[in-house]
Amino acid sequence: MAPSSNVFNLATSSASQILSLESIRSVLQRLEDTIVFQLIERAQFARNAPMYYPGAFPELIEKEGWHASWVEWFLKETEGAHAKCRRWDAPDEYPFTKPDLLPKAILPPIKYPKLLYDHGINVNTDIYTHYRDVIVPTITSDDDDGQYGSSAVRDVETLAALSRRIHFGMFVSESKFRSDPQAFIEPIRKEDREKLEALITKPAVEQALLVRLREKARVYGQDLDKAVGSLATQGQGATAGTAAARPASSSGEKHKIDADDVVHIYQDFVIPMTKRVEVDYLIKRLDHLSPSQLAKIEAGEGYAEEA
Numbered sequence: 001m002a003p004s005s006n007v008f009n010l011a012t013s014s015a016s017q018i019l020s021l022e023s024i025r026s027v028l029q030r031l032e033d034t035i036v037f038q039l040i041e042r043a044q045f046a047r048n049a050p051m052y053y054p055g056a057f058p059e060l061i062e063k064e065g066w067h068a069s070w071v072e073w074f075l076k077e078t079e080g081a082h083a084k085c086r087r088w089d090a091p092d093e094y095p096f097t098k099p100d101l102l103p104k105a106i107l108p109p110i111k112y113p114k115l116l117y118d119h120g121i122n123v124n125t126d127i128y129t130h131y132r133d134v135i136v137p138t139i140t141s142d143d144d145d146g147q148y149g150s151s152a153v154r155d156v157e158t159l160a161a162l163s164r165r166i167h168f169g170m171f172v173s174e175s176k177f178r179s180d181p182q183a184f185i186e187p188i189r190k191e192d193r194e195k196l197e198a199l200i201t202k203p204a205v206e207q208a209l210l211v212r213l214r215e216k217a218r219v220y221g222q223d224l225d226k227a228v229g230s231l232a233t234q235g236q237g238a239t240a241g242t243a244a245a246r247p248a249s250s251s252g253e254k255h256k257i258d259a260d261d262v263v264h265i266y267q268d269f270v271i272p273m274t275k276r277v278e279v280d281y282l283i284k285r286l287d288h289l290s291p292s293q294l295a296k297i298e299a300g301e302g303y304a305e306e307a
């Protein structure tokens, strides 16, 4: 029997279902898997630095009239196809490509529940810069293997996963605001970003995430054939039961990615960027309340949705 889908379906779930912190955190956990696997996929190729800088491919200028980098061109081409499928209408999807370079959707619009206020937030330029300058050099060999197509395919998928994960911070903020709106009123009015960041920060959640992530990177990044093979050569017939019952021997197992690198990517970038987005979203939240909503919050009656 197919496992029940716990896909986060913005089109069919209610606002209260979508904005439950438990449901949001389950999506963030699933995105850990996606991001670890995408990093592993990208790490199989060399850095291929020319792909990320303008002018490295004259053909791109001659044949496409494109003066930015190969990867940004590949992003535009890919995101353009997705625009025709109305991907960027979804409140959890943000393109790297400038909107005026994206075609109109072919399909009619989906009616999403009102979740986030019309915020205009998109931090993909910062995500791209950090990915180019820090993440790719960290997980790949500083070399050029000429695999500009395969590498760019993985880049686009990894960037999309990082972008969705980081922009999901806005759902976290909306959820936390609705749960205790009064706590946010004063720091928002004072534009106190430090206080807002302290309010949304949950150290125990972050620590548990990093422990879980390290284990995921270690397990997903293992070369199980070698691990299982080593069991077989140790005279223990390798069977499904054996492999399942006994985790791969830890000494000398080969990894497709360094678990420490994955943890640092989250600790030094993904989590801080998510919290920046959370604060960017909260700082303007009061501008999008009706006078009666604000009055109720100030009277201690909490947040009330209005049509």
Ligand SMILES: C=C(O[C@@H]1C=C(C(=O)O)C=C[C@H]1O)C(=O)O
Pocket: 025, 169, 172, 200, 201, 202, 203, 205, 206, 209, 270, 271, 272, 274, 275
């Ligand atoms: C995403 C949340 O907000 C903050 C950011 C976190 C993250 O980026 O992983 C984790 C906990 C909080 O510090 C949350 O509370 O779940």
